[in-house]
Amino acid sequence: MSERIAVVGVGRMGANMARRLQEAGYSVTAVYDARMDAAEALAKELNCANPLKLEDVTALADVVITVVTDDKSMEAIFGLKGDSLLKGAAGRVFINCATVSPATHVEIEKRARKVKAASLEACMASSINQARAGTLYLMVGGDAKVYERVKPLLSALSDGGKLLRYIGRSGQAAQVKALVNMVMNINTAGLAEGLGLGSALGLDLKVLMEVFSQTGANSRVLATDGEDMVNRDHSCFFSASHAAKDSGIAYALGQQAKLELPLAKAALAQYRKMVKLGIGELDKSGVAELTFKGRGPKKKAKVKGSSR
Amino acid sequence: MSERIAVVGVGRMGANMARRLQEAGYSVTAVYDARMDAAEALAKELNCANPLKLEDVTALADVVITVVTDDKSMEAIFGLKGDSLLKGAAGRVFINCATVSPATHVEIEKRARKVKAASLEACMASSINQARAGTLYLMVGGDAKVYERVKPLLSALSDGGKLLRYIGRSGQAAQVKALVNMVMNINTAGLAEGLGLGSALGLDLKVLMEVFSQTGANSRVLATDGEDMVNRDHSCFFSASHAAKDSGIAYALGQQAKLELPLAKAALAQYRKMVKLGIGELDKSGVAELTFKGRGPKKKAKVKGSSR
Numbered sequence: 001m002s003e004r005i006a007v008v009g010v011g012r013m014g015a016n017m018a019r020r021l022q023e024a025g026y027s028v029t030a031v032y033d034a035r036m037d038a039a040e041a042l043a044k045e046l047n048c049a050n051p052l053k054l055e056d057v058t059a060l061a062d063v064v065i066t067v068v069t070d071d072k073s074m075e076a077i078f079g080l081k082g083d084s085l086l087k088g089a090a091g092r093v094f095i096n097c098a099t100v101s102p103a104t105h106v107e108i109e110k111r112a113r114k115v116k117a118a119s120l121e122a123c124m125a126s127s128i129n130q131a132r133a134g135t136l137y138l139m140v141g142g143d144a145k146v147y148e149r150v151k152p153l154l155s156a157l158s159d160g161g162k163l164l165r166y167i168g169r170s171g172q173a174a175q176v177k178a179l180v181n182m183v184m185n186i187n188t189a190g191l192a193e194g195l196g197l198g199s200a201l202g203l204d205l206k207v208l209m210e211v212f213s214q215t216g217a218n219s220r221v222l223a224t225d226g227e228d229m230v231n232r233d234h235s236c237f238f239s240a241s242h243a244a245k246d247s248g249i250a251y252a253l254g255q256q257a258k259l260e261l262p263l264a265k266a267a268l269a270q271y272r273k274m275v276k277l278g279i280g281e282l283d284k285s286g287v288a289e290l291t292f293k294g295r296g297p298k299k300k301a302k303v304k305g306s307s308r
Numbered sequence: 309m310s311e312r313i314a315v316v317g318v319g320r321m322g323a324n325m326a327r328r329l330q331e332a333g334y335s336v337t338a339v340y341d342a343r344m345d346a347a348e349a350l351a352k353e354l355n356c357a358n359p360l361k362l363e364d365v366t367a368l369a370d371v372v373i374t375v376v377t378d379d380k381s382m383e384a385i386f387g388l389k390g391d392s393l394l395k396g397a398a399g400r401v402f403i404n405c406a407t408v409s410p411a412t413h414v415e416i417e418k419r420a421r422k423v424k425a426a427s428l429e430a431c432m433a434s435s436i437n438q439a440r441a442g443t444l445y446l447m448v449g450g451d452a453k454v455y456e457r458v459k460p461l462l463s464a465l466s467d468g469g470k471l472l473r474y475i476g477r478s479g480q481a482a483q484v485k486a487l488v489n490m491v492m493n494i495n496t497a498g499l500a501e502g503l504g505l506g507s508a509l510g511l512d513l514k515v516l517m518e519v520f521s522q523t524g525a526n527s528r529v530l531a532t533d534g535e536d537m538v539n540r541d542h543s544c545f546f547s548a549s550h551a552a553k554d555s556g557i558a559y560a561l562g563q564q565a566k567l568e569l570p571l572a573k574a575a576l577a578q579y580r581k582m583v584k585l586g587i588g589e590l591d592k593s594g595v596a597e598l599t600f601k602g603r604g605p606k607k608k609a610k611v612k613g614s615s616r
């Protein structure tokens with residue numbers, strides 16, 4: 001617990017992970033975000049530094065947890081030139097939690113090794129509430145020895161390690177994560193079609209959902225998103241634009257493997273359509289806006305809470 | 309229990325329902341199938357009649373349960389001309405269990421009323437083992453009074469009524485059933501893509517399925533079909549051609565409602581492709597033949613048991 005922790009990327013997920021780690025007794029020494037006000041506010045809350053340069057983050061920490069948006073953001077914080085987390089990084093461990101391309105994790109691991117640092121991917125299959133409570137489902141990829149070194153810290157984020165899974169070498173956890181979200185997004189977009197059609201037919205959607213839950217149509221997303229679809233409550237836990245990104249990663253893997261994945265393609269198209277229509281910041285359940293009659297971006301959905 | 313029961317259509321489901329009802333103390337007096345040898349064998353087993361004419365089935369029974377293939381088969385047994393279950397049907401109750409178009413149920417109810425008979429739809433959302441054990445999930449549509457009259461019999465098929473749901477007027481149970489299977493087929497085809505891509509990436513599929521089961525990718529079909537997809541065991545419980553038919557019914561409802569249902573469309577296309585490729589009699593899990601590398605109709609799948 002004497003290790004100094006920094007968190008880079010303090011959106012919904014990263015900020016709650018920092019809070020959780022401090023609560024668990026870890027010394028959170030620095031937070032960073034490209035949106036400076038976000039980092040500043042959190043630094044005040046946690047009574048830690050919010051350096052303006054990435055290399056200063058590295059200087060202040062032994063373990064740097066990154067939770068950024070996408071491949072481009074990973075490139076921005078682990079750049080080979082200019083300000084970078086890799087500067088003066090010898091001996092550091094980077095734990096990268098964002099859902100990005102498997103190839104990016106492999107590349108960052110290579111770059112980290114070159115400067116005598118280490119990196120792991122710790123892909124999250126849960127949402128904001130779990131980040132806050134330290135009950136994230138974490139899938140880890142990378143060097144097994146590095147994993148052992150930071151296992152206590154990862155356990156503090158994953159219900160004492162109950163929800164922690166070591167998957168394999170660098171990139172493989174990201175592959176599994178991409179597949180999880182690909183299948184989840186298919187099930188979500190499919191459920192939205194089932195409920196949207198049920199609504200158009202004038203069926204009692206409560207009865208329909210009860211029947212779904214007791215038959216071959218049952219799924220985790222029925223429990224998490226079904227009611228929200230019916231009630232049109234698309235407060236954001238996992239945004240449609242993130243769904244589009246993750247399905248896109250998985251679909252690209254499929255194309256590289258020369259596989260035809262028509263369901264994945266259709267789900268990806270739905271989430272990209274939401275982004276294009278300007279409703280990408282709704283929760284993934286918002287895909288029902290595309291399948292219920294009389295709904296859509298011009299018919300405003302009820303959105304409780306903030307979208308970010 | 310003094311009612312005489314006949315069963316028309318004694319494939320995998322119908323035959324087991326007849327066995328179950330006899331076991332539960334009901335008097336099964338006649339069975340019928342267009343495939344005469346199937347009816348003959350079951351009649352011998354149950355010690356009942358197997359009339360060659362539909363009107364003789366009606367004459368021998370008070371309640372006629374039908375479990376036939378599709379809309380065309382319903383038209384064939386409930387014809388307005390020639391041999392038909394409707395001949396001499398005054399006072400009879402028809403319980404129609406096949407997954408057919410909602411409109412067909414509405415039409416048959418109309419025809420039955422004309423000859424002073426009654427009809428109900430009792431759509432099944434379970435499979436062969438449940439039919440045999442009397443634990444079918446049954447969704448009933450039609451006149452509520454008719455439903456009350458045959459409730460004891462339906463309860464004997466649905467775990468003492470625990471799995472019996474009265475949905476609403478004629479056609480509505482069939483709509484719900486079509487939606488259940490539409491969503492189930494989407495989830496199944498999507499799962500096959502997730503596992504097929506995982507296999508192409510060289511991931512440990514046991515670990516992948518475990519992760520799916522603990523995350524947003526979880527679904528009923530993961531539990532029922534996941535292992536079969538990995539092991540390529542496509543013994544038939546619910547055939548791909550039935551999946552194609554049911555998704556087709558739902559998709560047609562969507563088109564009538566002028567809804568865009570891209571996931572339903574993609575799943576329907578996958579199951580139709582299986583039929584076209586000559587592997588429509590595999591179980592629905594066989595959709596993985598289309599998504600795993602090195603599989604397909606020319607690379608023979610292991611199929612335990614008979615396909616019919």
